[in-house]
Amino acid sequence: MPTGVLDQLGRGLLLTVEMTALAFAGALVLGVLLAVCRISPVPPLRLAGAAYVTAFRNIPLLVLLVLFVFGLPEVGLLYPLFATVALTMALYWAAFVCEVVRSGVRTVPRGQIEAARALGLTFTQCLRHVVIPQSLRSMVQPLGNVFIGLTLGTSLAAAVGVPELTGQAQLVTLKYDNPLTSFALTTVVYVAITLTSGVIAGRIERKVAIKR
Amino acid sequence: MASGPGSAARVDALLQLRRVNKHYGQSHVLRDVDLDVHAGEVVVLLGASGSGKSTLCRCVNRLETIDSGEIVLDGTPIPAEGRELARLRAQVGMVFQSFNLFGHRTVLDNITLAPVRVRGLPREQAEARALELLDRVGLADKAAAHPAQLSGGQQQRVAIARTLAMDPRLILFDEPTSALDPEMIGEVLEVMTELAAEGMTMLVVTHEMGFARRAADRVAFMDQGRILETAPPDVFFDRPGTDRARDFLARILRH
Numbered sequence: 074m075p076t077g078v079l080d081q082l083g084r085g086l087l088l089t090v091e092m093t094a095l096a097f098a099g100a101l102v103l104g105v106l107l108a109v110c111r112i113s114p115v116p117p118l119r120l121a122g123a124a125y126v127t128a129f130r131n132i133p134l135l136v137l138l139v140l141f142v143f144g145l146p147e148v149g150l151l152y153p154l155f156a157t158v159a160l161t162m163a164l165y166w167a168a169f170v171c172e173v174v175r176s177g178v179r180t181v182p183r184g185q186i187e188a189a190r191a192l193g194l195t196f197t198q199c200l201r202h203v204v205i206p207q208s209l210r211s212m213v214q215p216l217g218n219v220f221i222g223l224t225l226g227t228s229l230a231a232a233v234g235v236p237e238l239t240g241q242a243q244l245v246t247l248k249y250d251n252p253l254t255s256f257a258l259t260t261v262v263y264v265a266i267t268l269t270s271g272v273i274a275g276r277i278e279r280k281v282a283i284k285r
Numbered sequence: 286m287a288s289g290p291g292s293a294a295r296v297d298a299l300l301q302l303r304r305v306n307k308h309y310g311q312s313h314v315l316r317d318v319d320l321d322v323h324a325g326e327v328v329v330l331l332g333a334s335g336s337g338k339s340t341l342c343r344c345v346n347r348l349e350t351i352d353s354g355e356i357v358l359d360g361t362p363i364p365a366e367g368r369e370l371a372r373l374r375a376q377v378g379m380v381f382q383s384f385n386l387f388g389h390r391t392v393l394d395n396i397t398l399a400p401v402r403v404r405g406l407p408r409e410q411a412e413a414r415a416l417e418l419l420d421r422v423g424l425a426d427k428a429a430a431h432p433a434q435l436s437g438g439q440q441q442r443v444a445i446a447r448t449l450a451m452d453p454r455l456i457l458f459d460e461p462t463s464a465l466d467p468e469m470i471g472e473v474l475e476v477m478t479e480l481a482a483e484g485m486t487m488l489v490v491t492h493e494m495g496f497a498r499r500a501a502d503r504v505a506f507m508d509q510g511r512i513l514e515t516a517p518p519d520v521f522f523d524r525p526g527t528d529r530a531r532d533f534l535a536r537i538l539r540h
Contacts, residue, residue, distance in 0.1 A: 114366065184383050184385035185385050187348055187381070188381060188385035188386075188447075189387070190348070190374060191346055192374065192398070192451060193371050193372065193374045193376075193451065194399060194402060207389045
């Protein structure tokens with residue numbers, strides 16, 4: 074197989090990594106905000122958070138991608154393809170991050186939250202000093218799962234025309250008619266990313282363990 | 286002090302509950318509750334389980350909301366939500382049945398968290414005060430320990446020190462010894478009795494009749510969400526005014 078192929082797959086990998094990083098960062102930020110809404114004492118915020126999660130978690134990612142990529146231009150919102158796809162993924166995975174954060178928060182005994190509030194800590198202070206430090210550990214592995222799902226899910230971007238790793242593998246296959254080799258290569262790359270992320274999640278988990 | 290004819294010439298109570306009502310779904314857990322707690326007074330709430338004592342206690346700093354009525358602390362009705370409520374809670378201490386120490390923080394950090402974050406006290410000052418309070422509850426050597434390393438009685442004494450660190454005007458005790466092994470109840474009651482003797486204003490839900498007799502200025506007896514009678518402990522224990530109270534005392538004192 075000519076060296077041009079590796080170049081092409083390398084460019085695809087770069088896009089995949091960029092998209093993963095952007096979408097994961099976006100999903101984390103938005104997901105945490107959504108989780109704060111869902112556990113806040115303000116009913117309209119809780120409702121909005123729940124509605125968001127229900128909407129985004131229950132639609133296939135590919136359908137969302139098609140909706141955003143082809144639907145937004147229809148209503149006059151024209152953004153670069155890459156940005157649209159990365160945003161869609163962030164919006165989709167934020168729903169999952171929200172639920173991870175919310176269930177992590179639930180692992181903190183309710184009594185401790187009451188004690189914090191009874192001492193006069195505000196909702197945010199209570200989250201910051203009591204809830205988050207103790208719930209972080211239980212969130213690490215589930216967030217690792219989200220990261221893996223997101224990484225592998227970026228391959229769907231190929232379906233709407235983003236030449237990331239899977240997209241390039243398709244192009245290479247069209248050109249050289251050797252699907253086994255090109256897809257074997259991309260598989261190895263995906264697995265390398267996901268295995269590494271698993272190891273990193275384990276490290277982080279040990280690091281944020283609570284001393285007792 | 287002027288005392289006109291027919292007027293009760295006394296200072297308004299620090300804590301006033303007026304016709305407080307609360308429901309959990311169908312069940313009416315607090316019925317027209319009126320209660321005053323004056324500054325420096327120790328009021329003990331007695332009654333069978335499910336009579337509404339704990340709920341009443343938790344309503345005072347709004348860990349539970351009320352459906353109607355009014356709860357007034359030093360002339361100010363308890364705010365509904367937000368920063369105002371946080372400010373009020375900072376003045377009202379609370380000691381829980383299950384201690385509720387922060388599991389990830391050392392004993393010292395448990396005590397300094399609120400003074401530093403809520404009161405804005407410099408850390409050194411907060412720590413000096415925390416060590417003083419730990420000494421007072423007999424746990425000066427446990428400052429660096431984590432809650433899980435302490436016995437229940439020790440955890441509860443730390444929880445009391447944590448509450449005292451905020452210099453509260455009133456402390457609510459919600460069954461502070463009910464989760465303790467019998468041999469540890471004494472050490473916690475001792476700290477509470479000292480506090481009472483020093484003039485701390487306290488509203489205490491408990492099943493410890495000895496403490497009620499010894500430390501209470503007044504006992505309020507609750508039954509099915511109502512306060513049936515309020516009396517000094519010697520009067521209540523020796524000559525209860527209602528049949529319900531007589532039954533309750535008979536059941537308690539039989540064993």
